[in-house]
């Protein structure tokens with residue numbers, strides 16, 4: 073559902089509350105993150121997938137600039153309303169009477185905080201656009217919020233693309249790759265080559281091949297037939313025409329420069345290994361392939377509270393020369409985060 077609304081004139085609108093939409097089960101990790109990043113915010117109200125905080129002073133939308141890895145959407149709260157219409161009115165009332173804006177709708181459904189897809193085709197809002205969010209938590213519980221669209225924020229209601237995995241995908245990793253591409257607005261060029269550690273059985277490889285991107289997959293395990301149909305026997309034998317898939321069938325630690333060849337531009341990992349092991353391999357691969365411009369890692373955590381270690385992960389990526397770094401839990405994740413780094 074999209075409504076045409078007035079546009080705010082300034083950042084001057086303030087509220088003493090913010091709310092975050094998160095994956096059920098991630099609320100505790102979200103609160104830990106908030107404690108570290110916004111120590112003056114206090115927990116105000118919590119439901120599954122929804123946590124609100126009281127700020128020490130009234131804040132504007134600018135206070136939402138620092139992203140939270142556990143929040144798929146962070147909004148300035150316009151408080152609870154008994155009906156959807158009243159929540160929409162609150163959003164409209166907070167905006168100045170000018171240009172059009174957007175309202176996203178979200179609800180807790182099937183044990184998930186879900187976005188309600190727009191009737192219109194989902195295009196990306198432009199950066200700077202104010203977006204209202206109405207969250208339905210019960211028959212008479214609607215929360216209204218505002219945020220400003222910016223780079224690396226999801227364009228979709230509740231940060232949930234609603235992308236559906238095709239039946240032919242050999243694993244859910246297809247969905248994780250596609251969700252990350254949509255969330256972060258990643259673009260692959262005609263020159264990109266991806267190396268993926270932990271590539272079997274091949275969901276990510278399939279998604280990349282479908283996008284026309286060649287992949288070098290490193291994993292001792294067996295690949296699914298659907299990706300093997302694009303496989304080449306040797307890295308040196310890579311054809312001019314794209315895409316192709318080369319299976320380097322060994323543990324990541326044994327992969328060498330020779331396995332990578334020339335021209336690798338993206339490092340991806342979906343290995344079920346600790347963040348320390350994955351980041352160590354990432355540093356080694358970035359040395360072997362200095363053309364790597366982007367990193368996308370699915371970090372698997374034994375405990376979501378490990379999100380408190382994010383500064384260490386960021387520091388190791390900075391040491392590798394990456395300048396833009398984001399950690400984000402996606403709607404398709406459980407005990408996982410997407411770690412993105414770009415040069």
Ligand SMILES: C[S@@+](CC[C@H](N)C(=O)[O-])C[C@H]1O[C@@H](n2cnc3c(N)ncnc32)[C@H](O)[C@@H]1O
Nearest residue numbers: 243245270271272273274275276323324342343
């Ligand atoms: C979650 S699965 C990966 C799913 C895969 N990305 C896909 O798209 O279908 C994790 C994979 O990591 C691989 N793995 C674990 N440790 C590894 C290592 N040290 N080197 C390479 N692969 C590893 C496992 O063999 C397993 O296939």
